[in-house]
Amino acid sequence: MSHSASSSVHLHRDMPQIPVGILGATGTVGQRFIVLLSSHPWFVIQVLGASSRSAGKPYKDAVRWKQTTPIPSSVASMPVHDCVPEPFKDCKVVFSGLDSDVAGDIEAAFRAAELAVFSNAKNYRRDPNVPLIVPLVNPNHLSIIPQQQRVHLNPTSRAPQPLSRGFIVTNANCSTTGVIIPLAALERAFGPLESLMITTMQAISGAGYPGVPSLDILDNIVPYISGEEEKIEWETLKILGGITEEEIEAADGSGKTEKVKKFDMHTNSPLRVSAQCNRVPVIDGHTECVSVRFARRPPPSPQQVREALAAFTSEAQTLGCPSAPTKTIVVHEEPDRPQPRLDRYHQDGAGVNVGRVRQCPVFDVKFVVLSNNVSIGAATSSIINAEVAFLKGVVQA
Numbered sequence: 241m242s243h244s245a246s247s248s249v250h251l252h253r254d255m256p257q258i259p260v261g262i263l264g265a266t267g268t269v270g271q272r273f274i275v276l277l278s279s280h281p282w283f284v285i286q287v288l289g290a291s292s293r294s295a296g297k298p299y300k301d302a303v304r305w306k307q308t309t310p311i312p313s314s315v316a317s318m319p320v321h322d323c324v325p326e327p328f329k330d331c332k333v334v335f336s337g338l339d340s341d342v343a344g345d346i347e348a349a350f351r352a353a354e355l356a357v358f359s360n361a362k363n364y365r366r367d368p369n370v371p372l373i374v375p376l377v378n379p380n381h382l383s384i385i386p387q388q389q390r391v392h393l394n395p396t397s398r399a400p401q402p403l404s405r406g407f408i409v410t411n412a413n414c415s416t417t418g419v420i421i422p423l424a425a426l427e428r429a430f431g432p433l434e435s436l437m438i439t440t441m442q443a444i445s446g447a448g449y450p451g452v453p454s455l456d457i458l459d460n461i462v463p464y465i466s467g468e469e470e471k472i473e474w475e476t477l478k479i480l481g482g483i484t485e486e487e488i489e490a491a492d493g494s495g496k497t498e499k500v501k502k503f504d505m506h507t508n509s510p511l512r513v514s515a516q517c518n519r520v521p522v523i524d525g526h527t528e529c530v531s532v533r534f535a536r537r538p539p540p541s542p543q544q545v546r547e548a549l550a551a552f553t554s555e556a557q558t559l560g561c562p563s564a565p566t567k568t569i570v571v572h573e574e575p576d577r578p579q580p581r582l583d584r585y586h587q588d589g590a591g592v593n594v595g596r597v598r599q600c601p602v603f604d605v606k607f608v609v610l611s612n613n614v615s616i617g618a619a620t621s622s623i624i625n626a627e628v629a630f631l632k633g634v635v636q637a
């Protein structure tokens with residue numbers, strides 16, 4: 241596929257071809273899945289799903305294709321199915337780009353049918369047993385999956401039995417994803433963060449297709465995106481927090497104890513986050529202005545921050561995930577970068593761009609982040625999450 245494939249795929253040349261399905265295959269995120277997966281070294285698109293408006297049609301007739309490359313010939317004539325588990329039963333992984341109005345019930349039905357679901361939708365991000373993973377930051381949160389499988393029993397077995405293969409993994413909101421990668425790099429280098437102020441300028445593709453009416457967004461900025469600020473403020477705590485383990489009394493009345501994992505939501509080092517979100521007339525690429533105060537005093541200098549960002553590597557990269565960017569964070573020195581039109585397709589949109597790192601007279605440092613909302617902000621994250629799951633043996637090839 242892209243950028244990093246040449247450097248890492250050879251490490252996993254023996255990986256068998258893995259059948260995958262896509263839910264919401266006709267949407268903005270679904271189309272990005274099609275483009276990325278059609279040249280993936282391991283994953284092979286086997287089944288496509290969308291609404292009843294699309295089901296029964298060949299993909300090329302169901303989709304309003306908005307990508308800059310043609311529909312891959314391998315999927316153009318594939319039939320679109322309803323989003324029910326049966327046609328997907330042989331898929332090792334199901335990627336979901338479903339509208340959140342319907343993702344909740346559909347993804348739960350797929351999990352119950354023992355399918356591994358990697359979702360972009362917001363529905364299960366707050367679930368205490370579902371990992372919320374930005375693959376360049378916290379793939380270690382996959383360790384909650386056995387607990388999720390114990391809680392959601394297999395409905396087809398006679399005696400109550402945990403799921404053995406079905407689970408849901410979510411990725412984060414696209415603005416959370418862009419900003420959390422440099423923040424994780426700073427925490428790793430300089431210890432806990434104390435306060436964050438984040439102002440976003442979000443692309444219209446974030447609202448799906450057809451999205452925001454042209455008469456609202458041309459020559460304009462809309463200073464409101466429903467639910468977005470709360471998502472950034474809350475998701476940041478779940479992703480940057482670790483997982484704790486507690487011994488509690490087992491619910492079966494036997495008097496035995498059991499270990500229960502919990503997301504710690506950054507409770508040991510309280511982090512205050514304030515986000516303000518704006519929709520701007522850019523097609524792809526979310527820009528975010530960030531000010532950070534560190535807990536440790538004295539704080540790092542802007543130069544130390546630049547060096548720490550540039551040096552940051554993710555576990556996904558060291559594991560050899562073929563879709564992980566070679567450079568997780570590109571640090572720009574030019575005074576007027578990053579810019580969406582110039583920087584959003586660098587590394588196929590799999591990494592993030594940071595620039596304008598400088599002293600903040602109110603907090604400690606401030607900088608600008610640019611991330612591709614439909615790539616690392618959506619489909620690319622799900623794909624890397626699935627790659628990590630295979631490399632860690634969470635999903636068997």
Ligand SMILES: NC(=O)C1=CN([C@@H]2O[C@H](COP(=O)(O)OP(=O)(O)OC[C@H]3O[C@@H](n4cnc5c(N)ncnc54)[C@H](OP(=O)(O)O)[C@@H]3O)[C@@H](O)[C@H]2O)C=CC1
Pocket residue numbers: 263264265266267268269270289290291292293294295323336337338339340342343360361362412413414445446447448449613614617618
């Ligand atoms: N766009 C972005 O940048 C990001 C989006 N997300 C999230 O990803 C998900 C998809 O977003 P996006 O691609 O923008 O949305 P779109 O509106 O572009 O696509 C929605 C998809 O869901 C399908 N769908 C709608 N209703 C049903 C139904 N009743 N049953 C089955 N399928 C249905 C549509 O199929 P059909 O064509 O047949 O109607 C389509 O394939 C959302 O949950 C969104 O919040 C997350 C991060 C970033």
Ligand SMILES: N[C@@H](CC(=O)OP(=O)(O)O)C(=O)O
Pocket residue numbers: 340360361362412413414442443445446447465468471613
């Ligand atoms: N709300 C984001 C895109 C999105 O769908 O977010 P979420 O996956 O958190 O619902 C935007 O409009 O740019």
